[in-house]
Amino acid sequence: MSESSLKAAKRPRTDMPTQPPMERIRNYLEVALGYTEADAMAEAGRCIQCKKPLCRKGCPVEIDIKGFIGQLQKGDLPGAYKVLRDYNSLPAVCGRVCPQETQCEGECILGKNPEKTGGPVAIGRLERYVADTFAARLAAGDSACIQLTGEAACRMERPELRVACIGGGPASLTVAGYLAALGIKVTVYEALHEVGGVLVYGIPEFRLPKDIVRREIDAMKALGVEFKTNWVGGKAITVQELFEEGYKAVFIGVGAGLPQFLKVPGENSIGVFSANEYLTRVNLGRAYDFPNHDTPIFKADNVAVIGAGNVAMDAARTALRLGAKTVSIVYRRTKDEMPARHEELEHAIEEGVVLRCLCGPMECLADENKRLTGLKVQKMCLGEPDASGRRRPVAIEGETEVIPVELAVIAVGTRPNPILLEATKGLKLNKWGYIEADAETGETSIHNVFAGGDIVTGAATVISAMGAGRKSAKEIAKRLLGMDL
Amino acid sequence: MSYRILEKKVLIPGQTTLLVVDAPHVAKHAKPGNFVILRTSDKGERIPLTIADCDPEAGTVSIVFLVVGKSTAELNTFEEGMSLPDFCGPLGKPTHIEKQGTVICVGGGTGVAAMHHIAKGHAAMGNQVVAIIGARNKDLLLFCSELGSFCPEVLVATDDGSVGHKGFVTEVLKQRLDEDKNISEVVAIGPVPMMEAVAKVTKPYGVKTTVSLNAIMVDGIGMCGACRCTVGGETKFACVDGPEFDGHTVDFAELRMRLGQFRPQEQESMALFQHKCKCAEGK
Ligand SMILES: Cc1cc2nc3c(=O)[nH]c(=O)nc-3n(C[C@H](O)[C@H](O)[C@H](O)COP(=O)(O)OP(=O)(O)OC[C@H]3O[C@@H](n4cnc5c(N)ncnc54)[C@H](O)[C@@H]3O)c2cc1C
Ligand SMILES: Cc1cc2nc3c(=O)[nH]c(=O)nc-3n(C[C@H](O)[C@H](O)[C@H](O)COP(=O)(O)OP(=O)(O)OC[C@H]3O[C@@H](n4cnc5c(N)ncnc54)[C@H](O)[C@@H]3O)c2cc1C
Ligand code: SF4
Ligand code: SF4
Ligand code: FES
Numbered sequence: 001m002s003e004s005s006l007k008a009a010k011r012p013r014t015d016m017p018t019q020p021p022m023e024r025i026r027n028y029l030e031v032a033l034g035y036t037e038a039d040a041m042a043e044a045g046r047c048i049q050c051k052k053p054l055c056r057k058g059c060p061v062e063i064d065i066k067g068f069i070g071q072l073q074k075g076d077l078p079g080a081y082k083v084l085r086d087y088n089s090l091p092a093v094c095g096r097v098c099p100q101e102t103q104c105e106g107e108c109i110l111g112k113n114p115e116k117t118g119g120p121v122a123i124g125r126l127e128r129y130v131a132d133t134f135a136a137r138l139a140a141g142d143s144a145c146i147q148l149t150g151e152a153a154c155r156m157e158r159p160e161l162r163v164a165c166i167g168g169g170p171a172s173l174t175v176a177g178y179l180a181a182l183g184i185k186v187t188v189y190e191a192l193h194e195v196g197g198v199l200v201y202g203i204p205e206f207r208l209p210k211d212i213v214r215r216e217i218d219a220m221k222a223l224g225v226e227f228k229t230n231w232v233g234g235k236a237i238t239v240q241e242l243f244e245e246g247y248k249a250v251f252i253g254v255g256a257g258l259p260q261f262l263k264v265p266g267e268n269s270i271g272v273f274s275a276n277e278y279l280t281r282v283n284l285g286r287a288y289d290f291p292n293h294d295t296p297i298f299k300a301d302n303v304a305v306i307g308a309g310n311v312a313m314d315a316a317r318t319a320l321r322l323g324a325k326t327v328s329i330v331y332r333r334t335k336d337e338m339p340a341r342h343e344e345l346e347h348a349i350e351e352g353v354v355l356r357c358l359c360g361p362m363e364c365l366a367d368e369n370k371r372l373t374g375l376k377v378q379k380m381c382l383g384e385p386d387a388s389g390r391r392r393p394v395a396i397e398g399e400t401e402v403i404p405v406e407l408a409v410i411a412v413g414t415r416p417n418p419i420l421l422e423a424t425k426g427l428k429l430n431k432w433g434y435i436e437a438d439a440e441t442g443e444t445s446i447h448n449v450f451a452g453g454d455i456v457t458g459a460a461t462v463i464s465a466m467g468a469g470r471k472s473a474k475e476i477a478k479r480l481l482g483m484d485l
Numbered sequence: 486m487s488y489r490i491l492e493k494k495v496l497i498p499g500q501t502t503l504l505v506v507d508a509p510h511v512a513k514h515a516k517p518g519n520f521v522i523l524r525t526s527d528k529g530e531r532i533p534l535t536i537a538d539c540d541p542e543a544g545t546v547s548i549v550f551l552v553v554g555k556s557t558a559e560l561n562t563f564e565e566g567m568s569l570p571d572f573c574g575p576l577g578k579p580t581h582i583e584k585q586g587t588v589i590c591v592g593g594g595t596g597v598a599a600m601h602h603i604a605k606g607h608a609a610m611g612n613q614v615v616a617i618i619g620a621r622n623k624d625l626l627l628f629c630s631e632l633g634s635f636c637p638e639v640l641v642a643t644d645d646g647s648v649g650h651k652g653f654v655t656e657v658l659k660q661r662l663d664e665d666k667n668i669s670e671v672v673a674i675g676p677v678p679m680m681e682a683v684a685k686v687t688k689p690y691g692v693k694t695t696v697s698l699n700a701i702m703v704d705g706i707g708m709c710g711a712c713r714c715t716v717g718g719e720t721k722f723a724c725v726d727g728p729e730f731d732g733h734t735v736d737f738a739e740l741r742m743r744l745g746q747f748r749p750q751e752q753e754s755m756a757l758f759q760h761k762c763k764c765a766e767g768k
Contacts, residue, residue: 191706193524193531193571230573232706236510257708261720268713268720268739270746277709285530285703291757294530294555295703296750370742417707419725 012118014043016125021350025320028205028288031347032096040129044072047121050109055123058107061467063087065104065123072130081134084127085149089177089470090170092135092212094463095128097203099310099341103463135215144222145181147215155183157224161480164189164247166233166420169197170462171253171453173216174469175476180223182477187247189231194284197255199462201284202276204314206321207344210283234423239449249448249476252435253469256454258415262306266364267410271300271372275311275411282318300407301325304375306361307411308338313345315409316353328354328403330361332380332393358382358393362400364408374402414459424449434458442472450476487568488523491545497625501551501595502561503537509544511536511574517606518580518697518729521546522705524571525559532556533702533724535599535674536575546574549598549627555754576705577728580695582606585669587613589661590636591654591683593675594620597627599697600674607672608635615640615661615668619654619679623647655682662690670695673732677741684732694732698723698740701747715739 017033018024024031035043053066064083071080084091098104104123105111111120138147145154161184165172168190176186194200196213221227231237233254242250259274261267278297281287285295303319305312308331319327329348331338334357338345349355359377367373379399382391416433428436428445435444435451442450452468454460492505511521520535538547552558563569580603588607592600597618608614616632619642626648632639640657641649650657662668670693673683680696687694700712700723707725714723715736721727 191573192704193573230571231510232573232576235575236514236573259708259710261710261713263720268715268743270743274710277703277711280703280709286528290750291754293528294526294754296530296747296754298747298750370739419706 010116010118011042011046013046013120013122014039014125016122018347021347021352024206025317025351028321030209031206032343034132035125035129037133040072040126040133043122043126044069046110046118047073048110049073054107054109055104055121056107058102058104060103060461060464061087061470063104063127068130069121069123069126072126077130077134077137080130082149082151084130088127088463089174089466090216090462091127092131092216093170093199093208094466095124095126095131096208096212097341097461098124098463099461100124101342144219147219149181154181154223157185158183158481159185161185162187162247163249163251163476163480164242165251165253166239167191167197167252167254167453167455168195168227168229169253169255169453169465170199171255171465171469172197172251173220174466175251175253175450175452175473176225177216177220177223178470178473179477180220180225182481184477184480185224185226187226187228189233189237190227190229191232191254192284193229195227195229197253201280202311202314204279204283204318205288206317207314232419234420239420239424239427239446243448248480249450251442251469251472251476252420252444252449252451252455253453253465254417254420254455256414256416256434256459258417259410260413260415261410262361262412264361264363266366266372269364269366269370269372271298271366271405271407272364273407273409275305275307275315275409276414278315278409279311279318282322288318288322297322298407299323300405302403302405303327303407303409304330304356304403304405305409305411306330306375307413308333308340309411309413310340310344312409312411313340313348313353315411317344317348317351319407319409320351320353324407326354327352328356328405330356330359330375330377330403332358332360333390334358334382337390356403359401359403360393360395365402372406372408374404375408376400376402414454416455416458432458437468440471441475442468443475448479487570488572489568490563490565493563493565496549496627499552499561500625501549501627503547503549503598504560504563505545505547506569506572507544508546508572508574511546511572512539512541512544515539515541515546515575516579517582517603518577519575520577520705520728521548521572521574522576522702523548523560523569523573525556525563525569527570529559529570530556531571531703531705533576533699533705535602535697537598537602538605539602546572549595551595554751555758558755558758573705577724578726580606580672580729582610582612584611587615587665587668589615589617589658589668589671591617591658591671591673591675591679592619592628593654593673593679594625595627596675596679596697600672601628601631603672603674604632605635612669613637617642617654617657617661619643619657619675621645653682654679655686658683659686662687662692668692672696677737677744680732681737684735684737688733695729696732696735697728698730698735699728699744700724700740701744714743
């Protein structure tokens with residue numbers, strides 16, 4: 001790194017404008033407002049355009065980060081967008097929800113010595129800026145292809161080449177967008193009444209506005225992708241039937257949505273929700289707008305959320321927005337071990353979420369009507385490191401506490417949903433019940449049936465699900481079109 | 486995609502209605518015991534309703550519902566030719582049907598409709614089906630003649646004695662169990678207290694008893710746990726592990742409590758809906 005380039009980078013990271021905490025907990029609007037043009041140019045200017053960019057290796061789909069930021073530095077927004085789109089079909093989403101600190105930004109050279117450099121380039125924020133700004137500048141008459149690929153025109157439609165995707169989350173959407181741009185006819189079968197997977201039923205509006213997901217889906221529709229909602233793979237249609245109907249390949253992207261519970265007494269009390277139920281009611285069912293929307297959720301003054309990942313943060317911040325006075329995150333380990341994105345954890349704390357670390361849930365206490373009254377927890381301390389290298393929480397004998405709450409949300413992970421898997425004969429699963437898929441192509445034990453995303457890896461990230469979708473899409477295109485891409 | 490209503494039959498005015506819905510892929514795969522989840526508008530709640538009958542050739546599915554709150558009241562405003570925005574199914578595990586001899590199918594209230602599809606399945610398998618149905622009075626009895634077309638016996642109980650036995654279905658059931666020691670299974674579908682009572686009656690006889698749990702549901706595909714019930718001391722998801730379970734091991738008290746979870750919100754929603762209807766009528 002030359003002296004002059006280091007100087008260029010020495011400015012601290014450009015802050016993301018946000019809604020003030022006390023204001024935003026009273027609405028359901030997006031918290032992070034997005035860079036202005038000046039912010040974006042200032043931040044792009046911090047990137048020193050390394051000869052050997054380390055950042056790229058941190059991104060699961062190896063986006064040419066240097067390339068897109070380079071275009072932005074030159075003021076070429078469409079050029080920057082084109083680079084992103086070559087690797088990532090949902091840049092506006094990833095810019096918002098990727099755990100950048102452990103991925104791209106975690107590797108950026110400027111992060112190695114933050115006192116001197118001002119910290120890593122805010123790659124995610126720039127990615128969001130490029131995607132949002134490009135979309136906003138698209139003229140009404142521009143083709144969907146521009147939005148999906150950055151190119152003016154896509155290939156001619158090839159309606160005889162049909163591919164089905166089961167599940168409508170980021171993995172399948174990537175397959176659909178990629179293949180549609182090549183002229184292949186894709187049908188997406190989604191069990192719920194809206195497409196988007198976790199992006200619509202899980203991640204709240206205040207973190208990922210649903211309009212952004214809808215924009216992408218509309219563009220795919222314009223390219224001929226057909227979305228069949230309310231279709232449960234394995235129930236309303238089987239993989240075999242899809243082939244019988246003339247589909248040449250099937251991609252399975254059904255996610256890992258089966259909620260895990262704690263298996264503690266009282267867990268079926270009224271007021272104890274899985275994070276999936278809580279978030280699905282509020283996001284998919286728009287229960288934050290009850291009774292204008294019909295799906296109910298009840299408000300509670302005191303809420304505990306068990307777990308400390310993104311899902312837990314989303315649930316905790318949702319509870320605040322529904323009017324809770326105190327919301328605690330109950331976690332067996334300490335703040336340092338919390339798996340949530342840094343930004344989410346920080347935002348949660350700013351908003352007043354209380355961290356109750358070193359507490360393991362023991363029992364859900366309820367009144368005679370089975371309504372939750374409190375969460376009994378076991379106090380813990382950190383012991384020896386376990387196999388994962390993290391220090392294991394150990395119970396402190398006899399030290400328990402009752403946290404008075406009327407609502408508890410359990411966010412301690414998910415498992416694969418077996419509906420489709422059980423209905424698909426010959427589909428090989430691993431010992432945890434996830435689909436076994438080829439690491440290079442995503443092909444499963446059944447010829448021309450591919451799988452990717454959480455149903456293969458277990459709960460992971462949006463970008464890794466998309467990366468898997470992309471690999472399969474390439475292989476499918478190669479087989480159907482006979483070309484190497 | 487939307488789902489057209491091909492036929493509407495008001496079974497009990499203002500209370501119970503049958504809809505025949507055009508949904509070929511659901512009809513093709515539906516088995517007795519399955520249910521659908523539908524919404525009445527793009528702001529609607531996802532509500533589960535049992536498939537009361539289906540015709541794979543015609544591509545239709547019949548549902549019968551009781552108006553109890555906002556969503557069912559709104560559903561009751563749909564007329565022939567109108568379409569439902571969402572109709573998802575078939576969901577749930579189908580009823581376990583095997584050739585086994587004599588099966589008693591007990592239905593109460595709207596549950597008779599759901600029971601009808603199951604009884605039909607048993608009859609098609611070659612089982613002798615005894616149907617026992619109950620209602621408050623003669624005018625509220627459902628599916629009596631339909632059941633008669635394939636059940637050699639249809640026993641009726643009404644609260645007021647306007648037809649059949651005066652009293653509860655459980656009394657008729659008990660009598661039947663006393664008379665006939667060769668009953669291989671009892672299936673009961675209806676209000677929770679009725680299913681609970683049936684399970685209580687059959688217990689001493691040691692007869693296998695199947696009940697269908699109408700827990701509150703959201704997704705209906707195992708992804709939320711809203712529908713969890715305790716069966717045999719274990720937590721089960723009614724939508725994917727059921728909805729049918731061994732009636733002798735179900736924790737009915739818990740189910741009853743959980744069904745009341747959102748009562749205040751449900752009342753608020755219904756009051757608002759009724760108010761809007763009145764305004765629309767210009768009152
Ligand atoms: C609350 C929450 C917050 C998260 N936050 C982040 C974050 O900030 N950053 C990040 O990178 N990741 C985050 N994740 C994880 C990320 O969302 C997932 O890893 C990603 O969505 C997986 O994508 P997928 O396509 O594999 O599956 P999903 O997004 O789970 O989509 C699967 C879809 O398949 C449908 N489906 C299931 N079964 C069937 C069937 N039988 N037939 C038809 N359709 C079916 C489901 O309804 C769903 O729509 C979060 C997850 C949750 C739950
Ligand atoms: C597997 C299954 C099959 C069913 N089959 C039938 C049927 O064939 N005919 C019929 O009339 N009813 C059936 N029900 C019950 C039906 O789903 C409820 O009556 C309906 O959801 C009530 O909605 P509402 O808005 O009109 O009333 P609400 O005012 O919302 O509720 C009235 C009562 O209905 C129950 N309920 C509310 N929301 C739900 C929900 N999302 N899921 C389940 N129950 C709920 C609660 O106990 C509540 O107190 C079935 C339920 C299940 C789980
Ligand atoms: S997709 Fe995610 S990890 Fe990759 S560059 Fe963008 S923000 Fe970073
Ligand atoms: S490592 Fe950081 S400074 Fe280097 S090219 Fe990547 S983003 Fe720019
Ligand atoms: S309704 Fe969601 S798991 Fe059964």
